[in-house]
Amino acid sequence: GPKVLQIPSHQIIDMGQMVTLNCDPVSNHLYFYWYKQILGQQMEFLVNFYNGKVMEKSKLFKDQFSVERPDGSYFTLKIQPTALEDSAVYFCASSGDDTQYFGPGTRLLVL
């Protein structure tokens, strides 16, 4: 079936540094999402993105977070600066009219 790719699969960084998580969504999808999952806990919505704009974001989407998709390339989540509580698995997803497809996640560890 359709695949969403995420790069990198793992990232370890020091607190305060910047990190960019990359997502390659399904090619004909128009809606893009980021979710956060702390180990052993449920998936939580962060933000969605459509037509070059953030449509909705949750309270977890802090001011240090930003998303963009320049020129139809990767859909990115940037965290600057990172904090210890940002350690989690970040899942990218994309959708067309119905089914939402998820990437394999990027495991972020902030030290």
Next chain:
Amino acid sequence: GQQVQQSPASLVLQEGENAELQCNFSSTATRLQWFYQHPGGRLVSLFYNPSGTKHTGRLTSTTVTNERRSSLHISSSQTTDSGTYFCALSPNTGYQNFYFGKGTSLTVIP
């Protein structure tokens, strides 16, 4: 926001037994999807099922929209079914921010 309650929180089955996983939600769900998360973390979509009944292999999903509930039935469970099953809902018709339940952790023992 949307509240999604899944039950049971965990379940242990002998291989070959059937499982019934429940999902109840607090308000109208335009979109509903069941996911399976591998023990390693990868998330797989099982069903997009906002209403009615769908089958694939040993899995059956039934959503009763006006009763705000959905179920996932696994028949003749196998050890490879072990993992976490999530129900996720969106009230939106366009972009679909999913609200996830806390999941049901299934362990199938041989």
